[in-house]
C-alpha cells in the first residue's frame with residue numbers, strides 16, 4: 519500500500535489543498551450570515567478566539583493522526599490502538615467520520631449547485647436569454663437536480679485523478695483565483711454608498727453579547743465546520759504530507775488562511791448588505807435583526823447586483839463564481855474521505871471507487887432534493903451539529919488517552935527538531951488531553 523499511495527508533492531500543495539477544504543461555503547456564506555444574525559462584531563471576536571484556542575488544537579490532532587498512520591482514518595486510528603476494544607473504538611470514530619463526510623457532501627452539493635446556477639444567470643442575461651436566466655434563479659425540482667448532479671460530476675472528475683493530479687493541482691489553480699476574486703469584490707463594494715455603516719456594524723463589538731450561550735455555540739460550530747473537523751478529511755490530508763515537513767507550522771498556516779478568508783468574506787458581505795440598504799433593499803427582518811441565511815445570499819445580494827445595472831452582472835457573476843470555487847475545493851475533500859477508505863481497505867481501484875461512491879452520494883442528494891423541505895435541514899443538523907463535534911471530541915480523546923505518549927511526541931518531532939523549545943510542545947499534548955474534549959463536551963451539552 520505504502521508505495522502506491524499518493525501524496526502532496528510540496529508544502530504549498532498541501533497548504534492549498536487543506537486550505538481549499540477549509541475555505542468553503544462555511545467561510546463565505548456561513549460566517550458572514552452567522553455574524554449578521556449574532557450581533558456583528560461580538561460574534562467575530564468569539565469566533566477568532568474559539569478558532570485558535572479550540573479548533574486549531576483539534577485540527578492538529580487530526581493531522582497528526584493521519585501523518586502517523588499514513589492511511590485513511592480507520593487504519594490510522596487502529597495503528598495507535600493496542601487492545602481489541604481500542605481497535606473497535608477506532609473503527610467507530612474513523613468510520614463515523616467517513617459517514618459524516620458523505621452526509622455533509624450530500625447536502626453541500628445541493629447548495630453548491632445553487633451557487634453554480636446563480637453564477638450562470640448573469641451570463642444568460644448578458645446573452646439575452648431572459649427566460650433561461652429566470653429559470654436558473656427560480657427554485658424548481660429540475661433545476662436543483664440538474665445542478666446538484668453537475669456539481670457532483672465535477673467533484674468526481676477531480677477526485678478520480680488522485681491526490682497530486684486531482685486535489686493538489688486543482689486546489690493550486692482554484693485557491694489563488696478565489697483569493698483574487700474576493701479581494702477585487704471587497705475593493706469594489708467598499709467604495710459604494712452605505713459601505714461604511716456596514717464596516718462599523720462588522721468591526722465594532724457589543725461586548726455585552728460576547729458570553730451569550732447561543733452565540734458561543736454558533737461560533738464553535740462554525741469554527742469546527744470551517745476547519746472540516748470530525749469527518750476524517752483532515753486525517754487523510756495529514757496522511758498525504760511527508761514526514762519531513764513541519765506539521766505544526768503547516769497546520770497553523772492553514773488555520774490562519776481559513777480564518778482570514780472568513781474575516782475577508784465578512785468584509786465583503788456585511789458592507790454589501792448596507793450598500794443594498796442604501797439602495798432601498800430591506801436588510802432587516804421584522805424582529806429588527808439583520809436578514810441572514812439563504813435569503814441573504816439569494817435575495818439581498820442579487821437585488822444589490824440588480825441595482826448596479828450592467829456592472830452588477832459582472833459583480834454577480836464574480837460573486838457566485840467565487841462561491842462555486844470555494845465549494846468545489848471543499849467538496850473534493852469530502853469525497854476523498856470515503857474514497858481513500860474504499861481504496862485502502864477494500865482494494866478497490868481509485869477511479870471505480872470514486873465513481874461508485876460519488877454516484878451513491880448523489881443518489882442521497884436526489885432523495886434530499888425530492889424532500890427538500892424537511893430533509894435538507896435535518897441532514898445538515900445531524901452531520902454538522904452532532905456528528906462533527908462528537909467525532910472531533912473522540913479524536914482528541916484518542917490522541918490524548920489512547921495513543922502512547924512517546925509515540926505521539928515522536929510524531930510531533932518529525933520535521934521539527936527544535937520543537938521542544940516551543941509553546942506547542944509544552945502545552946498542546948496536555949491541552950488536547952484535557953481541555954479539548956471537555957470544552958467541546960460542555961459547548962455541545964449546552965446546545966442540547
Ligand code: TRP
Pocket residue numbers: 539540541542543544545619622743744745746747749751848849851852
Ligand atoms: N470547511 C468547509 C467550509 O467551510 C466545509 C467542508 C469541507 C467540510 N470539507 C469538509 C465540512 C469536511 C465538514 C467536513 O465550507
